[in-house]
Amino acid sequence: MASNHEEVKLFGIVGSPFVTRVDIALNLKGVQYKFVEEKWKSFSDTLIKYNPVYKKVPVLVHNEKPISESLVIIEYIDETWTPNSILPSDPYKRALARFWSKFIDDKSFSAVQKVAFTLDEKEREKHIEEMQASFQILENELTDKFFGGEEIGLVDITGAFIASWVPIIEEVIGLKLLTIEKFPKLYKWSQDFVNHQVVKEKLPNRETQVAKFKALYESLVASK
Amino acid sequence: MASNHEEVKLFGIVGSPFVTRVDIALNLKGVQYKFVEEKWKSFSDTLIKYNPVYKKVPVLVHNEKPISESLVIIEYIDETWTPNSILPSDPYKRALARFWSKFIDDKSFSAVQKVAFTLDEKEREKHIEEMQASFQILENELTDKFFGGEEIGLVDITGAFIASWVPIIEEVIGLKLLTIEKFPKLYKWSQDFVNHQVVKEKLPNRETQVAKFKALYESLVASK
Numbered sequence: 171m172a173s174n175h176e177e178v179k180l181f182g183i184v185g186s187p188f189v190t191r192v193d194i195a196l197n198l199k200g201v202q203y204k205f206v207e208e209k210w211k212s213f214s215d216t217l218i219k220y221n222p223v224y225k226k227v228p229v230l231v232h233n234e235k236p237i238s239e240s241l242v243i244i245e246y247i248d249e250t251w252t253p254n255s256i257l258p259s260d261p262y263k264r265a266l267a268r269f270w271s272k273f274i275d276d277k278s279f280s281a282v283q284k285v286a287f288t289l290d291e292k293e294r295e296k297h298i299e300e301m302q303a304s305f306q307i308l309e310n311e312l313t314d315k316f317f318g319g320e321e322i323g324l325v326d327i328t329g330a331f332i333a334s335w336v337p338i339i340e341e342v343i344g345l346k347l348l349t350i351e352k353f354p355k356l357y358k359w360s361q362d363f364v365n366h367q368v369v370k371e372k373l374p375n376r377e378t379q380v381a382k383f384k385a386l387y388e389s390l391v392a393s394k
Numbered sequence: 395m396a397s398n399h400e401e402v403k404l405f406g407i408v409g410s411p412f413v414t415r416v417d418i419a420l421n422l423k424g425v426q427y428k429f430v431e432e433k434w435k436s437f438s439d440t441l442i443k444y445n446p447v448y449k450k451v452p453v454l455v456h457n458e459k460p461i462s463e464s465l466v467i468i469e470y471i472d473e474t475w476t477p478n479s480i481l482p483s484d485p486y487k488r489a490l491a492r493f494w495s496k497f498i499d500d501k502s503f504s505a506v507q508k509v510a511f512t513l514d515e516k517e518r519e520k521h522i523e524e525m526q527a528s529f530q531i532l533e534n535e536l537t538d539k540f541f542g543g544e545e546i547g548l549v550d551i552t553g554a555f556i557a558s559w560v561p562i563i564e565e566v567i568g569l570k571l572l573t574i575e576k577f578p579k580l581y582k583w584s585q586d587f588v589n590h591q592v593v594k595e596k597l598p599n600r601e602t603q604v605a606k607f608k609a610l611y612e613s614l615v616a617s618k
Contacts, residue, residue, distance in 0.1 A: 223497065223531060232486075235486050237486070237489045237490075237493070238493060239492075239493055239496060242489050242492045242493050242496065243489070245488070245489065245492065246485055246486070246488070246489040249485040249488065250485050261470055261473040261474050262456075262459050262461070264469070264470070265461045265466050265467070265469065265470040266461075268463075268466045268469065269461070269462060269463055269466050272463060272466065273447065307447060
């Protein structure tokens with residue numbers, strides 16, 4: 171249990187989907203924390219000291235104790251601050267939440283990333299299929315408002331990039347990836363998720379992210 | 395908490411390092427279970443019904459409820475059966491255990507697998523370096539008898555393949571990978587681990603595994 175005298179810092183980069191997960195989890199718990207902005211490919215010595223193995227963000231530092239890897243951090247947050255459980259209490263439901271969270275990380279994340287950064291159209295088509303196959307599995311799994319039931323939980327937070335990143339990719343590249351016609355339940359989930367107060371407060375500014383990704387994408391096209 | 399009337403089945407393949415993890419975790423807890431042997435590349439309809447997403451072993455079925463993914467299963471086992479904790483109770487120590495367990499899965503496992511199945515010597519040398527780099531990080535982390543302290547825990551169980559598989563690869567291919575000279579602490583750990591009563595009872599028969607891997611390796615060489 172957390173004490174009253176505590177210092178919580180999150181080392182991150184605004185716009186990183188892994189960092190956003192931790193922002194949302196901390197906000198859901200009502201934890202006050204300091205966001206320490208790092209620079210992509212030029213991490214501070216402090217960050218490297220805290221995460222010498224992977225040298226990447228996010229790193230949560232709670233009373234000088236560092237924790238890395240977004241899903242590990244989220245379980246730590248859930249076990250440390252009591253209100254608004256992120257994982258269910260029943261062991262079987264916890265196992266299912268961990269399974270689907272891992273599924274999203276293993277199957278959807280890399281596919282979405284490849285869709286965003288592949289210029290070759292045929293190649294990209296293959297990645298879109300792979301991504302949509304994972305979306306279809308998630309669509310079939312979704313029976314409530316959120317994966318966590320009526321409130322957001324581990325699976326929703328892990329999938330934050332589907333709700334917030336995918337529309338940015340759609341806008342910049344001019345694709346339709348997560349439509350209401352193809353994935354009615356997952357599309358509605360994405361809307362409910364980004365409009366959830368706890369999430370909305372922590373999502374990076376959309377216009378800034380669109381501009382950032384547009385610049386990156388155009389530099390990719392130019393260097394092709 | 396588990397009731398007295400329960401049915402526990404483990405769908406697996408003898409020799410699979412992911413299945414062995416679950417065998418060890420169940421044995422550590424003293425859980426009685428039925429091992430249902432599956433066939434590699436020819437899984438039963440029951441297995442596919444229980445794990446339709448990945449169609450692979452291990453699957454633990456507890457009172458008809460299936461759970462997949464070895465690390466998810468191990469956390470379920472730890473939360474369901476009380477004796478002999480697999481994860482520490484302190485949230486920070488739990489986070490560290492999950493971090494190192496994930497590290498072994500992400501960094502050591504694929505490297506060991508590539509060392510075992512790469513025939514090109516130059517290519518293999520690269521994989522050996524990668525594998526030994528991950529071993530060096532684990533060597534530096536090891537301060538007690540086991541990663542879990544005086545008793546085995548999550549990180550030890552995740553790393554079971556390092557202690558049991560790597561010596562088989564060494565024997566069949568004729569390499570020295572995990573030596574007492576290069577990794578004194580990790581080597582001693584591997585010995586303590588395979589000789590731990592709970593582990594010893596569940597490790598697949600060494601001669602059978604050597605023969606299996608030898609046959610597989612020779613068929614690889616022949617088809618080169």
